Amino acid sequence: MVKHKEVKKMETEEKYLEKPWLKSQAMGCIPETFKPYREDLTYTWDMLDKNVEKYPNELALVCFDYEITWKGLKEHVDRLATALADIGVKKGDVVATVLPSSIQFVIADLAIPEIGAIHCPGNILDSVDGLIDKFTRAGIKTVICVDKSSTGIEALKNIRAVKEKTELKNIIVTKERDYSKNPPAHEREEGVIWFTDLIEKYPPKLPKVDIDPKKDLCLLFFTGGSTGIPKGVMLTHYEITACTKLTFGSMMPQSVLRLLDGFFTTIIPLPLCHLYGQEIYRYVMALGCTILLQTDPRDVEEYVRLAKKYHPLFTPMSPTQYGRMAKEDVGDLGILGLSGSMALAPKTQEGFEKKTKSVLIEAHGLSETSGATLSPTAMDIFAPLLGGRETASKIFHLLDRILTMPGITPLMRMGMGLIGRINLGAIVNRLMPLISSIMPSASDSKRELVTSVGYPLVDEEFKVVDEDTGETIPTPKLVKEGL
Structure with missing residues (x-):
């Protein structure tokens, strides 16, 4: 029995040497794999x-003053x-x-x-x-x-x-x-x-x-051409639906996603023709949530109007947009922001969080990978607020156990249904300023690095290549030598 435990421990340590991010994801109740993915979804x-x-009768989209279920x-x-x-x-x-x-x-x-x-x-x-x-x-x-x-x-x-x-x-x-x-x-x-x-x-x-979802193409996405001629990235139905599942699934526990399904609103002031905007729109659509669309990404006044009326919980924007928002008199938004498409400067992050009483995180992706490649977990985002990663992990595991108890999630969803999406958003918008005020600033060492960089997503292959030799550096070597 003792030997069995020692072997198990050695196998776990070896696994974490090969993929060190798995340990952090396990702390946040993120599974090691979502395989097998459904192959029948269009x-x-x-x-x-x-x-x-x-x-059927819930709001799906809002644009200008038009609402559609x-x-x-x-x-x-x-x-x-x-x-x-x-x-x-x-x-x-x-x-x-x-x-x-x-x-x-x-x-x-x-x-x-x-x-x-x-x-x-x-x-x-x-x-x-x-x-x-x-x-x-x-x-x-x-x-x-x-x-x-x-x-x-x-x-x-x-x-x-x-x-x-x-x-x-x-x-x-x-x-x-x-x-x-x-x-x-x-x-x-x-x-x-x-x-x-x-x-x-x-x-x-x-x-x-x-x-045939695995064979038939669904999307032909051209890259921006920053490395030469724009490349046409060909994605099947299966590739998109699988990536949709693994991306949000890499950020928060499945129990939380089941609880939130269909119960929050997102405002997307990004071009949907760009991978970043389209990717977020896909994730939120798949969760059955309401999307507020903004035709002109630069229109701060329209953004604030939509936010005040529909109370979104979440918003993706570029660092440029967050910087512009921090300079405007937009009031307390109390929203969870996601920055992507380029590096987010700590000064921009701090400015937006202080000005709007919100919390801002960062993730990264590539057209060639169907979307996101790196993302923090929800546990890491709130770890500074909850007294560190160890304590945050215990809280998340407790929450996960509660939500997976028979009858708990359906009961909570029934209560959330009585409150309604917009009112739920309004409650979060009022709570977020308190969270933002307690959260360490972006330049504070207590603010975990992973909230700016994140981890490789579940089921994602990741490698580091030496630019001089072109050789792949083994992950265990990177970990052991602190590279």
């Missing part, structure tokens, strides 16, 4: 259909999918979007893969030459675009120029405020189809399409 089912079954979103998605099939889009075809963050983007993102086609998000900031390159390489024949952005970019004009030099045939166009309480009138446009006309004309009668 993208649209995981993001939309399952939530229609669970939360999960049930309403499903109808619009199915109508667009039916329309796309009728105008000739087939399984395996690549359909591009050139849209700002909007309800139209989400509808397109869910409708395109629903009929087996592949979504290729384009940026309204892309040049005509850049779009021509992407459309040519991807063989794009159908695009859904905005006519003109609120920032003055003539997207439709650019798309017309692209059509002259590519195989593009179908141009579906929308106005930014088509989904608002006072939608604008549409003038006649030669050679285009209005998005809202398709939604109105076609019933939600989907064609039968067989999709």
Whole structure:
């Protein structure tokens, strides 16, 4: 018996030498693996259909002054999918979007893969030459675009120029405020189809399409081109749904995720055509939560209006946005912020936390990896507040045991349902300033490094390569020699 324990201890120590982050994740009630991942999930089912079954009348999206429920979103998605099939889009075809963050983007993102086609998000900031390159390489024949952005970019004009030099045939166009309480009138446009006309004309009668989630592509995402020519990253339905599960699952216990499913609101003032914005939108959609969309990422006034009305618990932004927010008179937001896309300066982190009475953390990712690559655990985020990592771990394990007791989570969810999403958010917004005031500042040594860098995600392969020799440095050597 003693020998068995010693062998077990040695095996554990060896495992932590190979993957030292597993020890910290275990302290935060994060499992070592989520395998096997479900191989039967399509993208649209995981993001939309399952939530229609669970939360049909709850708010799914808000943009400007327009609100749409999960049930309403499903109808619009199915109508667009039916329309796309009728105008000739087939399984395996690549359909591009050139849209700002909007309800139209989400509808397109869910409708395109629903009929087996592949979504290729384009940026309204892309040049005509850049779009021509992407459309040519991807063989794009159908695009859904905005006519003109609120920032003055003539997207439709650019798309017309692209059509002259590519195989593009179908141009579906929308106005930014088509989904608002006072939608604008549409003038006649030669050679285009209005998005809202398709939604109105076609019933939600989907064609039968067989999709193999492990083999069939769902998303074609072009990288930013910072290391050369933009690369087209091809992701299957399975790869996206698996990455969605492992990312949030690497941050907090499964018991907490089951408790929160469908019960919080997120505000996303990021371009959904960018991996960072799209990635967060996917994670939150999969959890059945409400998403507040902001068309212009720089509009601080609109951000504050949405935050004060709907009380989001969580927000992802870039360091530039957090820096801008810290300079404005936005009042107490009491929100949990996530910074990504570039390094977060401690001064920016401190400024936002103090000005808005919020808590800000950081995570990182790559287009080539379907999203996030490094993220802190919830335990590490709140460890400084709870008296250190050892104490925080005990509290998280106790919470996990309580939530996994028979009947506890359903009972708590029943109570949360009576309170409602917006009121729950308001409660958290009032508590967060207290947490923020107790939390050590970003430059304080008590603030764990992992809240700025994080750990590799569960089931992620990670290696360190010597730049001079190109050789992989064994992880045990890195740990033992303190490299």
